[in-house]
Amino acid sequence: MDTMHCYHCGLTIQDKDVLVFEEKEFCCNGCKTVYEIFRQNDLTCYYDFQAAPGATPTDINGKYDFLTDATIVSKLLEFEEASTHIVSLYLPHIHCSSCIWILENLHKLHPGIGSAQVNFPAKKVRISFDPQQISLKALVELLCSIGYEPYISLENYEGEKHKIDRSLIYKIGVAFFSFGNIMLLSFPEYFEVEEFWINQYRGFFRWLIFFLSLPPLLYSASGYYVSAWKSIRAKMLNIEIPIALGIIVMFVRSTVDIVMDYGQGFFDSMCGLIFFMLLGKLFQQKTYNFLSFERDYKSYFPIAVTKISPNGTEEPVQVYAIEKGDRLLIRNQELIPVDGILISEKAAIDYSFVTGEAVPIEKKSGDKIYAGGKQLGKVIEMEVLFSVSQSYLTQLWSNDVFQKKLHSKHKNITDRISHYFTPALLLLALVSFGYWIFLDTDTAFNVFTAILIVACPCALALTAPFTLGNVLRILGRQQLYLKNAQVIEQMAQVDTIVFDKTGTITTNKKTAITYEGSPLDAHELWLLKNTLRGSNHPLSRRLYEYLPAQEKATVTHFEEVTGKGVFATVEGHAVKLGSSQFLQHLSENTHKKTKVHVEIDGVYKGSYVFNNQYREGLEALFERLSASYHLVVLSGDNDGERKILEKMLPAGTSLVFNQKPEAKLAYIEALQQEGKNVMMVGDGLNDAGALAQSNVGLSISENVNVFSPACDGILDASQFSKIGYFLQYARNAMKIIYMSFAISLLYNVVGLTYAVTGNLLPIVAAIIMPLSTITIVSFVTLMSNAYARERFFQTKKTVKNAA
Amino acid sequence: MSVIYFLISISIVVAVFFLVAFIKAVQSGQYDDDYTPSVRMLFDDEIINTTKNKNQLNITEEKQ
Numbered sequence: 001m002d003t004m005h006c007y008h009c010g011l012t013i014q015d016k017d018v019l020v021f022e023e024k025e026f027c028c029n030g031c032k033t034v035y036e037i038f039r040q041n042d043l044t045c046y047y048d049f050q051a052a053p054g055a056t057p058t059d060i061n062g063k064y065d066f067l068t069d070a071t072i073v074s075k076l077l078e079f080e081e082a083s084t085h086i087v088s089l090y091l092p093h094i095h096c097s098s099c100i101w102i103l104e105n106l107h108k109l110h111p112g113i114g115s116a117q118v119n120f121p122a123k124k125v126r127i128s129f130d131p132q133q134i135s136l137k138a139l140v141e142l143l144c145s146i147g148y149e150p151y152i153s154l155e156n157y158e159g160e161k162h163k164i165d166r167s168l169i170y171k172i173g174v175a176f177f178s179f180g181n182i183m184l185l186s187f188p189e190y191f192e193v194e195e196f197w198i199n200q201y202r203g204f205f206r207w208l209i210f211f212l213s214l215p216p217l218l219y220s221a222s223g224y225y226v227s228a229w230k231s232i233r234a235k236m237l238n239i240e241i242p243i244a245l246g247i248i249v250m251f252v253r254s255t256v257d258i259v260m261d262y263g264q265g266f267f268d269s270m271c272g273l274i275f276f277m278l279l280g281k282l283f284q285q286k287t288y289n290f291l292s293f294e295r296d297y298k299s300y301f302p303i304a305v306t307k308i309s310p311n312g313t314e315e316p317v318q319v320y321a322i323e324k325g326d327r328l329l330i331r332n333q334e335l336i337p338v339d340g341i342l343i344s345e346k347a348a349i350d351y352s353f354v355t356g357e358a359v360p361i362e363k364k365s366g367d368k369i370y371a372g373g374k375q376l377g378k379v380i381e382m383e384v385l386f387s388v389s390q391s392y393l394t395q396l397w398s399n400d401v402f403q404k405k406l407h408s409k410h411k412n413i414t415d416r417i418s419h420y421f422t423p424a425l426l427l428l429a430l431v432s433f434g435y436w437i438f439l440d441t442d443t444a445f446n447v448f449t450a451i452l453i454v455a456c457p458c459a460l461a462l463t464a465p466f467t468l469g470n471v472l473r474i475l476g477r478q479q480l481y482l483k484n485a486q487v488i489e490q491m492a493q494v495d496t497i498v499f500d501k502t503g504t505i506t507t508n509k510k511t512a513i514t515y516e517g518s519p520l521d522a523h524e525l526w527l528l529k530n531t532l533r534g535s536n537h538p539l540s541r542r543l544y545e546y547l548p549a550q551e552k553a554t555v556t557h558f559e560e561v562t563g564k565g566v567f568a569t570v571e572g573h574a575v576k577l578g579s580s581q582f583l584q585h586l587s588e589n590t591h592k593k594t595k596v597h598v599e600i601d602g603v604y605k606g607s608y609v610f611n612n613q614y615r616e617g618l619e620a621l622f623e624r625l626s627a628s629y630h631l632v633v634l635s636g637d638n639d640g641e642r643k644i645l646e647k648m649l650p651a652g653t654s655l656v657f658n659q660k661p662e663a664k665l666a667y668i669e670a671l672q673q674e675g676k677n678v679m680m681v682g683d684g685l686n687d688a689g690a691l692a693q694s695n696v697g698l699s700i701s702e703n704v705n706v707f708s709p710a711c712d713g714i715l716d717a718s719q720f721s722k723i724g725y726f727l728q729y730a731r732n733a734m735k736i737i738y739m740s741f742a743i744s745l746l747y748n749v750v751g752l753t754y755a756v757t758g759n760l761l762p763i764v765a766a767i768i769m770p771l772s773t774i775t776i777v778s779f780v781t782l783m784s785n786a787y788a789r790e791r792f793f794q795t796k797k798t799v800k801n802a803a
Numbered sequence: 804m805s806v807i808y809f810l811i812s813i814s815i816v817v818a819v820f821f822l823v824a825f826i827k828a829v830q831s832g833q834y835d836d837d838y839t840p841s842v843r844m845l846f847d848d849e850i851i852n853t854t855k856n857k858n859q860l861n862i863t864e865e866k867q
Binding site: 097100101104117118119120121122166169170173174177180181184185201204208212 | 807808811814815818819821822825826829830834835836837838839842843845846
């Protein structure tokens with residue numbers, strides 16, 4: 001059978017649910033509507049750049065009402081004038097060239113929109129519009145209606161417009177300017193032609209070079225002096241010390257050389273060195289700007305909520321303006337921003353955001369409800385108990401572990417090497433100086449400075465950033481996004497891996513459904529499917545998708561009891577679905593499993609059991625990992641699945657159940673105190689403490705734009721089975737770094753033999769330095785790509801074997 | 804021979820001019836997003852193309 005895919009969003013369509021419009025298949029009305037909008041406005045080439053680029057528009061009913069509040073709007077606007085407003089919106093859906101095209105043609109959809117410019121890497125669009133023709137709210141709703149829902153959060157609201165730091169680019173520009181000009185001006189002297197005119201102009205050339213070298217020395221390299229000074233004060237020997245020392249010594253020695261007319265000096269090498277090192281820094285900076293890890297819980301919170309004032313009117317207020325005793329209106333799918341008391345009769349609250357549990361919890365009037373829950377179903381009213389900063393979620397997040405963002409406990413590899421390298425270098429310089437001083441004072445100074453110059457560890461300093469930067473990029477392409485390069489080093493040292501259960505080793509998306517009870521015939525299935533059609537409960541939706549497609553029937557009576565079940569009359573038959581309580585049917589151990597019971601015409605039929613489904617490749621992954629790692633599965637759930645897990649996972653895997661978020665954190669801490677390097681693989685906010693505490697916190701996400709900010713890396717859920725490979729690759733990356741350290745030390749040894757014997761010519765320095773840099777950079781790039789490819793072939797093989 | 808002073812001064816001035824131009828260009832923000840423009844430049848005429856294609860389609864349909 002051919003699987004059909006939605007023309008707009010690419011979703012696989014169940015056979016009978018397909019909507020056909022202009023010979024194109026759509027999965028839902030939302031997608032069809034978007035297509036119609038584009039069709040009417042002649043924008044259908046949206047679909048030409050990329051197949052199925054769209055997203056289903058979400059229901060935003062009332063969600064953006066807060067955009068009518070003038071103070072909120074003016075905070076969000078970038079530029080404000082009578083006839084022009086400019087706003088920058090973050091649209092997480094931006095992912096392909098079609099997105100750029102449609103957003104930049106936004107003015108075709110509404111005359112009030114002037115222009116729109118997309119910044120693809122930042123997933124932002126900057127729109128200028130005429131507020132008299134289209135309000136910000138209308139603009140946002142227009143974007144939502146075509147499937148590009150913007151992400152507006154407290155972060156946008158609070159954040160001052162931070163300036164983009166471009167100083168590194170300026171520094172590189174200045175360094176390159178000086179480097180290029182100095183190289184050209186140095187050429188005559190490289191060849192040491194003792195011609196009359198050269199001798200005549202020598203002074204002019206040298207002093208010109210001297211002045212040209214000042215901007216890189218004073219401006220471009222300034223970062224190195226600062227960092228070296230800081231590390232001296234912190235009594236640590238980092239790699240910046242020999243670099244800064246090398247640069248300064250080079251400059252002083254060269255100046256002495258030209259003042260005393262000893263030679264041309266090393267200005268060319270100095271500028272080249274600064275230029276290459278800054279280039280390495282830029283590379284490091286550029287490799288990683290896909291996701292911003294600088295978010296905190298605030299970015300999940302809405303900016304404003306609807307407050308009901310004492311006289312009964314509804315008005316949007318900012319989250320921070322909420323006070324104790326206020327009454328709030330929470331709509332379907334809205335996040336509860338503060339702890340409070342439920343006023344409405346009933347509510348079903350989905351705490352999956354906080355606890356990871358997908359089944360909504362029913363609350364009655366007077367119950368306490370906590371921040372972070374999502375209301376499902378009807379509109380509810382609540383009374384606020386605390387201000388935002390005092391609520392449960394905020395407290396969870398302000399736990400100490402989140403505060404120490406700086407991993408001071410871990411020294412990076414370059415610093416560890418330089419811990420030995422720097423003293424050794426200084427010792428060598430002093431010893432040679434001491435030796436030569438008895439023979440010849442002039443040479444002694446020459447040798448001393450030459451050693452510091454030639455050993456200036458630029459290749460050493462570039463090795464780690466280049467290797468790790470390249471590895472980051474390669475991993476990013478395979479949908480593992482790491483926070484920074486240091487995470488790779490830590491990944492290489494991991495010896496214990498802790499997995500969360502719900503949402504991590506099980507998928508949230510597909511849940512395997514089994515049926516228990518007396519078998520249902522076709523007629524009964526037909527009744528069931530039609531009953532489910534009207535229900536919006538997550539379990540109903542899942543069951544609805546699971547059941548085979550049926551013809552439509554008229555539902556004469558339909559009643560949904562929130563949190564309990566559904567009661568409906570379909571073509572004269574009474575159908576009752578829901579919890580055992582609702583059906584008044586007593587069954588054993590109901591709390592161990594998620595079940596939907598079925599009753600037709602007063603006769604109990606049986607129940608659908610929702611089993612957590614484990615991710616693909618889970619068994620193979622654990623099998624592979626168990627050889628070299630200690631594995632733990634931590635779960636917040638009860639131990640209903642212990643037996644299945646014990647069977648599936650290799651012996652020696654520890655299984656721990658009933659762990660609250662705090663307990664998970666404590667468990668990781670205990671492991672670390674035993675001297676283990678722990679990697680935590682979790683999924684969300686409820687693991688946040690554990691993710692932050694662990695040496696490497698990896699968050700598994702179905703949607704990489706929604707993730708826990710406490711983690712060190714985000715792995716796309718589809719790549720879950722590759723965790724073993726990623727760990728291996730991290731180890732190989734460290735191997736590459738050690739190898740290239742060896743190479744760069746080799747260069748240093750060669751250079752030092754010249755230096756120690758007092759024969760370092762400027763031209764030798766000018767050749768050795770860039771050469772070592774280039775060798776190192778190309779070596780690490782080639783090697784890290786080679787290791788990545790090696791694995792690619794391996795998986796191909798395994799795929800073949802499996803087939 | 805003093806022409807060498809003159810030539811080198813000119814070459815330095817030209818180089819400084821380019822350095823300043825580069826810094827101005829960076830300042831204006833045109834290097835902040837180095838991906839989108841590369842895609843954007845391929846768009847311009849697309850709308851005309853599709854309408855053309857559709858016309859052609861219509862014609863072929865009519866022929867049939």
